[in-house]
Amino acid sequence: MKKTFIILGLVTLFASCSDDNESTTNPGDSDNKVLLLKVDLLTNAFEGGKELTFEEAEGFTISPEYVSPGDFGSIKLKYQQTGETIFDGSIVWNGLGQMSYPAALNGANSFPVIDDEVPMPSASQFEYVEYSDGDMGLPAAVDQEAIWESISHLQKVKDYRASNPAAKVYLFLYTPSVGVGNPAEWDWFLILKN
Secondary structure, eight states, rough: OOOHHHHHHHHHHHHHHHHHHHHHTTTTOOSEEEEEEEEEETOOEEEEEEEEEEOOOOOEEEEEEOOOOSSEEEEEETTTTTTTEEEEEEOOOOTTOEEHHHHHOHHHHHHHHGGSSOOOOOOEEEEOOOOOOOOOOOOSSSHHHHHHHHHTTTTHHHHHHHHHHTTTTTEEEEOOSSSSOGGGGGGEEEEEEE
């Protein structure tokens, strides 16, 4: 009887070890990541962000799905090559919508900083995510330098730019309130691809 328990214990131990190995080599694990960083429109203060992981894909294209707010609308940004969502938020006419994906961002203080700033990419590397047929509500003058400065000291930004220095830096202006919208409620989202 003791032998049976010992053999059963060893089989369980080996099975649990094999499960651990499978989880570290899970085909769902991926190095295909996108960094979403939130910067306040008026103050250019970094407010937080989220690193998203996607299945492997060739290329990186953002496809917006925009529903114009008669009363209620929405904006969803999709990773075209995978079909997965990068961002989703509601837009309310004379009200205030909210981001629903990601469900929450990591706070600014959860992002390690570096001593030296990451150099600003060239102006040609910045691309606005256009999502409406007409005016996207962009400010008359967008200060790309001030926006970049707010995130240029983040370790994650350094890592992403080092791994993919030719990548576009996507700028997306989320305006959850429109009509008599309040720019104090609006935010820039910078989207970087590793």
